Amino acid sequence: xxxxxxxxxxxxxxxxxxxxxxxxxxxxxxxxxxxxxxxxxxxxxxxxxxxxxxxxxxxxxxxxxxxxxxxxxxxxxxxxxxxxxxxxxxxxxxxxxxxxxxxxxxxxxxxxxxxxxxxxxxxxxxxxxxxxxxxxxxxxxxxxxxxxxxxxxxxxxxxxxxxxxxxxxxxxxxxxxxxxxxxxxxxxxxxxxxxxxxxxxxxxxxxxxxxxxxxxxxxxxxxxxxxxxxxxxxxxxxxxxxxxxxxxxxxxxxxxxxxxxxxxxxxxxxxxxxxxxxxxxxxxxxxxxxxxxxxxxxxxxxxxxxxxxxxxxxxxxxxxxxxxxxxxxxxxxxxxxxxxxxxxxxxxxxxxxxxxxxxxxxxxxxxxxxxxxxxxxxxxxxxxxx
Amino acid sequence: xxxxxxxxxxxxxxxxxxxxxxxxxxxxxxxxxxxxxxxxxxxxxxxxxxxxxxxxxxxxxxxxxxxxxxxxxxxxxxxxxxxxxxxxxxxxxxxxxxxxxxxxxxxxxxxxxxxxxxxxxxxxxxxxxxxxxxxxxxxxxxxxxxxxxxxxxxxxxxxxxxxxxxxxxxxxxxxxxxxxxxxxxxxxxxxxxxxxxxxxxxxxxxxxxxxxxxxxxxxxxxxxxxxxxxxxxxxxxxxxxxxxxxxxxxxxxxxxxxxx
Numbered sequence: 001x002x003x004x005x006x007x008x009x010x011x012x013x014x015x016x017x018x019x020x021x022x023x024x025x026x027x028x029x030x031x032x033x034x035x036x037x038x039x040x041x042x043x044x045x046x047x048x049x050x051x052x053x054x055x056x057x058x059x060x061x062x063x064x065x066x067x068x069x070x071x072x073x074x075x076x077x078x079x080x081x082x083x084x085x086x087x088x089x090x091x092x093x094x095x096x097x098x099x100x101x102x103x104x105x106x107x108x109x110x111x112x113x114x115x116x117x118x119x120x121x122x123x124x125x126x127x128x129x130x131x132x133x134x135x136x137x138x139x140x141x142x143x144x145x146x147x148x149x150x151x152x153x154x155x156x157x158x159x160x161x162x163x164x165x166x167x168x169x170x171x172x173x174x175x176x177x178x179x180x181x182x183x184x185x186x187x188x189x190x191x192x193x194x195x196x197x198x199x200x201x202x203x204x205x206x207x208x209x210x211x212x213x214x215x216x217x218x219x220x221x222x223x224x225x226x227x228x229x230x231x232x233x234x235x236x237x238x239x240x241x242x243x244x245x246x247x248x249x250x251x252x253x254x255x256x257x258x259x260x261x262x263x264x265x266x267x268x269x270x271x272x273x274x275x276x277x278x279x280x281x282x283x284x285x286x287x288x289x290x291x292x293x294x295x296x297x298x299x300x301x302x303x304x305x306x307x308x309x310x311x312x313x314x315x316x317x318x319x320x321x322x323x324x325x326x327x328x329x330x331x332x333x334x335x336x337x338x339x340x341x342x343x344x345x346x347x348x349x350x351x352x353x354x355x356x357x358x359x360x361x362x363x364x365x366x367x368x369x370x371x372x373x374x375x376x377x378x379x380x381x382x383x384x385x386x
Numbered sequence: 387x388x389x390x391x392x393x394x395x396x397x398x399x400x401x402x403x404x405x406x407x408x409x410x411x412x413x414x415x416x417x418x419x420x421x422x423x424x425x426x427x428x429x430x431x432x433x434x435x436x437x438x439x440x441x442x443x444x445x446x447x448x449x450x451x452x453x454x455x456x457x458x459x460x461x462x463x464x465x466x467x468x469x470x471x472x473x474x475x476x477x478x479x480x481x482x483x484x485x486x487x488x489x490x491x492x493x494x495x496x497x498x499x500x501x502x503x504x505x506x507x508x509x510x511x512x513x514x515x516x517x518x519x520x521x522x523x524x525x526x527x528x529x530x531x532x533x534x535x536x537x538x539x540x541x542x543x544x545x546x547x548x549x550x551x552x553x554x555x556x557x558x559x560x561x562x563x564x565x566x567x568x569x570x571x572x573x574x575x576x577x578x579x580x581x582x583x584x585x586x587x588x589x590x591x592x593x594x595x596x597x598x599x600x601x602x603x604x605x606x607x608x609x610x611x612x613x614x615x616x617x618x619x620x621x622x623x624x625x626x627x628x629x630x631x632x633x634x635x636x637x638x639x640x641x642x643x644x645x646x
Contacts, residue, residue: 376453376468377509380504384503
């Protein structure tokens with residue numbers, strides 16, 4: 001492994017441990033950051049407006065203290081952790097915040113975020129819950145509102161050319177992330193799930209050009225690996241919402257499995273889908289973020305006559321991933337009070353059952369304190385499928 | 387010949403050890419875990435050896451299980467108590483397909499197939515609600531010995547209904563009912579019914595199929611087992627020593643390892 005390449009993994013580790021480190025450095029140089037979370041925020045628009053989108057992250061090792069003075073514990077614990085860190089000043093380099101109408105916890109707490117943080121720029125993106133043509137039309141209008149609002153804040157209209165350029169940059173970014181996934185198809189995979197997740201998470205805290213360069217370095221470092229450092233073991237896919245701390249992947253891997261694929265936000269949900277570069281860029285963005293993005297917060301009208309056909313139309317992407325990565329089992333990992341995923345647990349399990357893929361459902365609180373309790377369940381699951 | 391196999395199960399309340407040869411159980415032991423799991427494990431091993439007149443070199447393989455399994459430094463392998471219970475109960479009752487383990491810390495429900503393979507499992511939540519801990523809490527409130535709970539509960543003919551599934555709230559609810567003049571046996575019958583309903587709910591989520599067996603310390607409470615029979619409508623199989631089934635399963639796994 002050459003020096004530059006081994007450095008890239010060390011850099012990932014540093015950016016992961018000190019999340020926002022690079023953003024703070026760039027802020028000193030006068031660069032401007034807009035914070036966001038969730039897969040539904042079109043980062044291309046933020047980028048085209050001349051800001052760097054920065055994905056807010058929680059910390060399972062940091063007890064939620066300040067945050068709980070303003071949010072009740074019925075809100076999703078992941079979001080409460082992000083809010084807690086924001087109140088504690090961890091993301092002070094962000095001058096703005098964009099929250100989408102994704103789940104209940106985001107929608108109902110937007111005003112709390114807005115008034116508690118008091119940032120110069122805040123915006124809520126309204127997203128319809130269906131994917132019909134009128135819904136797409138509405139969503140496109142909402143994205144235009146966002147584009148105008150951010151342009152006003154930036155003091156300049158966002159030209160189509162800049163938007164197209166940003167779309168191309170992010171498509172490149174997704175292509176590189178996908179190349180990382182390719183290395184996980186080997187048995188044993190060339191990169192562990194926790195390592196991969198660390199790279200994917202860190203990439204969302206960097207300007208997209210820097211993230212792209214980092215992906216290149218990491219890919220080069222991994223291709224230097226002639227032999228995988230991992231052992232052959234059951235191949236696990238993790239399904240769920242946003243996992244931005246690698247602890248759960250580490251736990252699965254320490255219990256004797258390889259995490260080879262995911263159906264998660266900081267994962268295939270974010271990185272798998274390109275924005276079409278044909279036709280109107282706003283059309284392309286609305287289709288990519290509303291229609292193509294597969295998240296339970298969006299209602300998909302029943303397709304077909306039977307429950308099985310309905311499940312296939314809703315979860316087919318998960319089935320395709322499980323085949324592509326030859327997974328032996330799925331761990332469905334959901335935070336307490338996660339409304340979109342919580343309601344879908346039985347249907348997701350039924351779908352995986354229909355594919356004869358063993359599934360373990362774990363409900364967790366966003367806290368490193370629950371690791372022991374999860375370990376027993378994961379070990380038993382691996383003993384069962386092993 | 388080191389043909390003997392040992393299973394050690396370090397639970398949160400009790401620890402258990404079983405030593406077997408290629409046919410039968412030679413000795414078994416149940417002891418409180420107390421604070422020091424490592425010491426408890428060592429004592430169990432020593433007791434098994436002393437009682438059978440064997441020496442460490444006679445033991446072919448040792449499997450540890452239970453929440454404290456990792457502390458058993460002398461074990462050759464560690465397996466979860468879910469797999470071990472399944473193994474142990476299947477060896478005793480091959481007709482069993484649904485098992486509910488009523489432990490001190492958690493309760494667990496699991497399904498096994500006709501070959502004893504684990505199909506599905508589910509653990510109760512992270513708190514003590516739905517575990518045998520609630521029986522300890524009530525025994526203390528009522529000043530009844532835990533081993534007498536079952537017989538007393540069976541005397542009830544006017545069950546008090548409990549509204550909570552929480553071990554902490556069950557205590558305060560019990561205190562309220564005592565203040566209202568409820569009899570001990572009626573309170574107990576109510577607690578048993580509430581716990582049985584929770585345990586069966588766990589079992590139904592993994593899919594109940596006959597035969598239905600219980601294990602773990604809670605299974606020694608006949609009042610609870612009767613309540614579970616009423617709730618499920620099934621006869622429930624209770625192993626002769628329900629606390630020992632995971633240790634037995636661990637010992638059988640150890641024996642399989644010797645044979646390999």
